[in-house]
Amino acid sequence: TAPQIGLIDLSVATGHHVVSLTDLAVATGVDPAKYHVGIGQDEMSLLAPDEDIVTMAATAAAPIIERHGTSKIRTVLFATESGIDQSKAAGVYVHQLLGLPSGCRVVEMKQACYSATAGLQAALGMVARNPDEQVLLIASDNARYDVDSAAEATQGAGAVAMLIGADPALLAIEPVTGVHTADVDDFWRPNDRSTAVVDGRLSVTAYVDSLLGAWDDYQARGGVAAEEIDRFCLHQPFTRMAAKAFAQLSNHTGVTRDDTVISSTFTYNRRIGNSYTASLYFALASVLDNEADVAGRRIGFFSYGSGSVGELFTAVVQPGYRKALRPGAVTAQLDARVPVDVPEYRRIHAAAELASDVDVKTPHVTAAPFRFAGIVGRARRYERNS
Numbered sequence: 001t002a003p004q005i006g007l008i009d010l011s012v013a014t015g016h017h018v019v020s021l022t023d024l025a026v027a028t029g030v031d032p033a034k035y036h037v038g039i040g041q042d043e044m045s046l047l048a049p050d051e052d053i054v055t056m057a058a059t060a061a062a063p064i065i066e067r068h069g070t071s072k073i074r075t076v077l078f079a080t081e082s083g084i085d086q087s088k089a090a091g092v093y094v095h096q097l098l099g100l101p102s103g104c105r106v107v108e109m110k111q112a113c114y115s116a117t118a119g120l121q122a123a124l125g126m127v128a129r130n131p132d133e134q135v136l137l138i139a140s141d142n143a144r145y146d147v148d149s150a151a152e153a154t155q156g157a158g159a160v161a162m163l164i165g166a167d168p169a170l171l172a173i174e175p176v177t178g179v180h181t182a183d184v185d186d187f188w189r190p191n192d193r194s195t196a197v198v199d200g201r202l203s204v205t206a207y208v209d210s211l212l213g214a215w216d217d218y219q220a221r222g223g224v225a226a227e228e229i230d231r232f233c234l235h236q237p238f239t240r241m242a243a244k245a246f247a248q249l250s251n252h253t254g255v256t257r258d259d260t261v262i263s264s265t266f267t268y269n270r271r272i273g274n275s276y277t278a279s280l281y282f283a284l285a286s287v288l289d290n291e292a293d294v295a296g297r298r299i300g301f302f303s304y305g306s307g308s309v310g311e312l313f314t315a316v317v318q319p320g321y322r323k324a325l326r327p328g329a330v331t332a333q334l335d336a337r338v339p340v341d342v343p344e345y346r347r348i349h350a351a352a353e354l355a356s357d358v359d360v361k362t363p364h365v366t367a368a369p370f371r372f373a374g375i376v377g378r379a380r381r382y383e384r385n386s
């Protein structure tokens with residue numbers, strides 16, 4: 001029989017700062033319950049001036065390299081929709097920061113919040129062909145919208161790094177997937193902008209259409225029945241979106257489930273905000289870390305990238321998976337974030353607009369192991385914090 005393939009390890013990072021959504025609500029004259037209840041978010045991570053998708057990605061992946069070494073990693077797939085260059089893959093910087101060998105391919109993948117899942121599917125194929133090889137898959141995003149827009153409270157930042165290989169300690173990915181692609185202008189980021197353009201209402205219906213379309217495709221390809229899926233991680237632009245979409249899926253399948261199926265997936269994202277490509281995998285981390293024991297359970301995943309591509313697939317949590325976790329590591333990172341008030345957050349948000357046009361040396365702020373040191377001759381510079 002073919003070896004099982006999936007997640008050997010998973011590790012995360014987020015921004016140095018945090019903004020309270022109660023503070024944002026008060027500052028902008030919104031009822032705080034709209035954020036805490038209506039969209040299901042409590043805080044949002046914010047990057048310091050010397051952080052970006054590269055530093056978060058390297059910070060997320062470093063513990064994986066420490067634990068497993070680099071010798072089997074033949075590929076780095078970097079998934080993002082907040083790319084820092086139109087040509088060079090952000091993963092090449094990460095490759096250097098982590099000391100990966102030159103005999104390793106690196107590429108960046110893009111399709112809004114979906115591309116980490118495309119990376120996962122590509123990695124499964126690579127490992128199936130060469131079971132001795134591993135793929136380092138990193139999803140890293142800085143979710144930025146315009147201030148004073150309806151989307152402002154749904155910003156955030158984070159990275160999830162995953163080691164994909166044979167005989168996985170955490171999660172074996174099952175072969176059947178359902179896919180749904182539709183050309184829709186619900187959310188995108190033109191090349192001249194650092195914030196997304198979004199039709200919020202359309203994005204919500206496009207997400208649900210994609211979920212139901214992907215589910216139907218999954219069923220048509222021999223997927224398991226809804227009752228056989230024990231937990232459901234859905235993409236979380238804000239956690240209430242996943243809850244609302246799950247209710248629609250339950251109507252669609254005629255199978256009503258209690259809250260336990262999704263409630264444990266929200267813990268981290270309520271505090272991080274949207275992390276685009278990483279968001280779905282923060283939902284997974286939340287289940288693995290915060291439930292007592294889900295060994296043998298089947299988790300369903302729905303990955304949604306505006307524009308749009310959706311994919312639905314399942315995975316089974318492996319026996320003994322708890323030994324491969326890092327207990328308390330995510331909560332410790334979230335608790336360690338430095339709070340900023342709304343005027344300071346707005347100042348940091350506005351400053352990020354300028355960074356790519358001028359030679360800059362960034363102030364040294366972050367306590368993370370890697371930092372963005374500035375731009376010299378229009379090329380980005382990164383360094384390891386000493």
Ligand code: CAA
Nearest residue numbers: 031033034037038039113150151154200201203204207237
């Ligand atoms: N107390 C409790 N609940 C309240 C409330 C209060 N005082 N005031 C409002 N609410 C509720 C509303 O009833 C609503 O809930 P229901 O949908 O269940 O009725 C909820 O809070 C949100 O209120 P609105 O719909 O009025 O919010 P809005 O229009 O101001 O903003 C949004 C919502 C348009 C989604 C906006 O947050 C946005 O544009 N976000 C970015 C786009 C996005 O995340 N889209 C998600 C799908 S696309 C995707 O998933 C890809 C991706 O990552 C971007």
